Amino acid sequence: MQSHDLERIAKLVLRELGAGDLPVTVTTGDQPDRWKVDVGGSAPVTLSIRAGAGTTAQFVRTQIFEQYSGR
Numbered sequence: 681m682q683s684h685d686l687e688r689i690a691k692l693v694l695r696e697l698g699a700g701d702l703p704v705t706v707t708t709g710d711q712p713d714r715w716k717v718d719v720g721g722s723a724p725v726t727l728s729i730r731a732g733a734g735t736t737a738q739f740v741r742t743q744i745f746e747q748y749s750g751r
Contacts, residue, residue, distance in 0.1 A: 681731035681740070683707075683715070689737055690717050690727075693744045717744065725751050 683706040690704045703720035713732030719725050727747045731740050 681713075681715075681733070681735045685737075686715055686717060686729060686731060686740060689740050690719070690744055693741050694719065694748065697745065697748060699748070719748070723751075 686706045687704050690706070691701070694700070694702055694704070699719075699721070705718040705720075707716045707718070708714070709716050709728065713730055713735075715729045715731055717727040717729055719727065725748065727744060729740060729743050731743075
């Protein structure tokens, strides 16, 4: 999984959740296959995503959905 893939998935999930077109920044995390997804807007949030080689978009989508809607 690459950062541009995560960014694309995150933007789609945020639109699905009704958040609109928020700015999204993806950076590597502190461990292998860990990513930080910073979501901007009026209430910024940072999501921690596990995604490596072979990770499906659905797995990433589920993580983003659960973390963003559970904030």
